[in-house]
Amino acid sequence: DGGITQSPKYLFRKEGQNVTLSCEQNLNHDAMYWYRQDPGQGLRLIYYSQIVNDFQKGDIAEGYSVSREKKESFPLTVTSAQKNPTAFYLCASSGTGREKLFFGSGTQLSVL
Amino acid sequence: AQSVTQPDIHITVSEGASLELRCNYSYGATPYLFWYVQSPGQGLQLLLKYFSGDTLVQGIKGFEAEFKRSQSSFNLRKPSVHWSDAAEYFCAVGSYSSASKIIFGSGTRLSIRP
Numbered sequence: 001d002g003g004i005t006q007s008p009k010y011l012f013r014k015e016g017q018n019v020t021l022s023c024e025q026n027l028n029h030d031a032m033y034w035y036r037q038d039p040g041q042g043l044r045l046i047y048y049s050q051i052v053n054d055f056q057k058g059d060i061a062e063g064y065s066v067s068r069e070k071k072e073s074f075p076l077t078v079t080s081a082q083k084n085p086t087a088f089y090l091c092a093s094s095g096t097g098r099e100k101l102f103f104g105s106g107t108q109l110s111v112l
Numbered sequence: 113a114q115s116v117t118q119p120d121i122h123i124t125v126s127e128g129a130s131l132e133l134r135c136n137y138s139y140g141a142t143p144y145l146f147w148y149v150q151s152p153g154q155g156l157q158l159l160l161k162y163f164s165g166d167t168l169v170q171g172i173k174g175f176e177a178e179f180k181r182s183q184s185s186f187n188l189r190k191p192s193v194h195w196s197d198a199a200e201y202f203c204a205v206g207s208y209s210s211a212s213k214i215i216f217g218s219g220t221r222l223s224i225r226p
Binding site: 004006031033040041042043045048050056058090092094100101103104105106108 | 116121146148153154155156157158161202204210211212214215216217218219
């Protein structure tokens with residue numbers, strides 16, 4: 001079945017530590033996105049990539065980094081510079097009809 | 113400024129009752145409008161979308177939404193809710209050019225009373 005796989009489901013970060021969230025898709029989509037979701041708030045765009053080896057900052061990119069070396073993969077690193085990383089992180093992709101997003105099942109990141 | 117407002121944070125309805133979730137938007141260009149649903153601890157699933165044409169759009173799971181340009185609204189409706197409809201619902205507005213332009217509302221949590 002085609003879809004988006006995020007791992008791990010739960011992740012804990014220690015102070016000063018960088019952590020990487022995985023996102024893999026087998027939908028053959030060109031565009032991929034990372035969103036952050038906080039309770040009572042909508043989704044906020046962190047980074048997006050419309051093609052391999054290219055990506056752009058979203059609305060809240062500070063403290064995060066990404067790479068897009070393969071079409072299928074778009075990992076997100078939460079760096080130690082992100083002082084409030086506790087949130088639910090969602091990866092998404094879109095194909096030819098770029099307006100429609102397909103979402104993974106998310107990663108809950110918490111700080112120890 | 114472009115924005116989406118969902119004025120109801122939490123709504124509780126009885127099983128079998130009708131449902132209407134409100135959404136108002138502010139968008140400079142012709143909007144593309146969406147409703148997504150999210151079960152706890154899961155990603156979002158597209159319920160329906162409006163791009164143009166008939167202002168009443170049908171979606172999955174028996175949901176429909178009506179675009180009213182004069183009121184800048186895109187309310188979601190269902191004639192009879194089921195316990196499985198309990199979830200968080202997000203309205204979103206965007207443009208055709210890129211999904212990176214999609215703006216999400218803050219969501220409405222729907223609870224179902226047995």
